[in-house]
Amino acid sequence: MDSFEINNSMEEITNYVIDSSKKADEKADPPVKPEVVLNDDSTIDIIFNDERKLSEFLPDKLKIKDTPDFNKPILYKVISEDGEIQNLEVRINHEWLKKGGSAQVAIFAHEIGHALAIEEEIKRNKELKELFEKHPSFDVIDNNVKAYMTYCFLKRASGKLDNEIQAWNYGKIVATLLGINDTQYEDIMRPQIEGMYYAVYLPTYDFIKDLYRGDITSLNKDITYPLYDSSQQKEILVTAEELLSAFNKLDDDKYKRNIKETGNFKS
Numbered sequence: 001m002d003s004f005e006i007n008n009s010m011e012e013i014t015n016y017v018i019d020s021s022k023k024a025d026e027k028a029d030p031p032v033k034p035e036v037v038l039n040d041d042s043t044i045d046i047i048f049n050d051e052r053k054l055s056e057f058l059p060d061k062l063k064i065k066d067t068p069d070f071n072k073p074i075l076y077k078v079i080s081e082d083g084e085i086q087n088l089e090v091r092i093n094h095e096w097l098k099k100g101g102s103a104q105v106a107i108f109a110h111e112i113g114h115a116l117a118i119e120e121e122i123k124r125n126k127e128l129k130e131l132f133e134k135h136p137s138f139d140v141i142d143n144n145v146k147a148y149m150t151y152c153f154l155k156r157a158s159g160k161l162d163n164e165i166q167a168w169n170y171g172k173i174v175a176t177l178l179g180i181n182d183t184q185y186e187d188i189m190r191p192q193i194e195g196m197y198y199a200v201y202l203p204t205y206d207f208i209k210d211l212y213r214g215d216i217t218s219l220n221k222d223i224t225y226p227l228y229d230s231s232q233q234k235e236i237l238v239t240a241e242e243l244l245s246a247f248n249k250l251d252d253d254k255y256k257r258n259i260k261e262t263g264n265f266k267s
C-alpha cells in the first residue's frame, strides 16, 4: 500500500507544525485562521498562511468531501475483504466547517486522525478476527471456554479504545495545524474519550456478567486479563480482582452523561 504512507504524513505534519510555530514566534504576529476552500469536485481543502494546503500532507487516497446538511464530520471507509483501502473520505458540510469554532474543528481533526490511523486499525481488526476464528482447540480450552471468551471480548474492547486513542493523538497534531492548541483540544476531546471508555466497557461488562450467569466473582483467578489503561494509553494485564474493581467503577450516570457528549462524534 505504497500510496498510503501514514507515518510519513504524521512526521511531515509534525515538522510543519514545529516550523510554523517557530516562524510565528519570530514574527510575533497573531496567528491567522487557515482558509477553508471548496473545490469544483466538491472536495474541501484548507490553505495555510504560507499557501501550503492540508491535502499536501494527507495520503492521496484520503479525500475531504463536502456533504451538505452534514454537520458532523464522519469517516466514510470502504475496505476490501483482504484489508485493502478502497475509499476513504472525511465527510463534512463545507459551510459548517467554515463557520466552525474550535469544538467543530477539533472533532474534524479527530476524524482525520481516524483516517491517518486506518492501517493500524485494519491490522488490529485482522488480529481480532484471527483470535476469534483460530481459537485454541476445545480440549485445551475445555473448562476454560468462559475465560477464553472473556479474553476475546476484553481484547475487542482494547482494540476499540486503541483506535480511539490513536485517532485522538493523530487528531491532536492535525488540530494544531488548524490552529487549535493542545489545551483546547484536550478540553474538547477528554469527555468524548471518557464517554468512549464507558461506551466500550459497559456492554463488555454486561456480556461477561451474562457469561458467568450474573456471578462474575467466579471469574478464573489463575489467569490475567487484558484491560485498557487510558492514562497509560495502552492495554495492560490485570488480575481478576483488578478487573472486577475496574468494572465496579463503571457508574451508570457517568456513562449516560458522557454518551450524550459522545453523540457529537461517531466511533
Ligand SMILES: [Zn+2]
Residues within 6 Å of the ligand: 110, 114, 164, 167, 265, 266, 267
Ligand atoms: Zn473517534
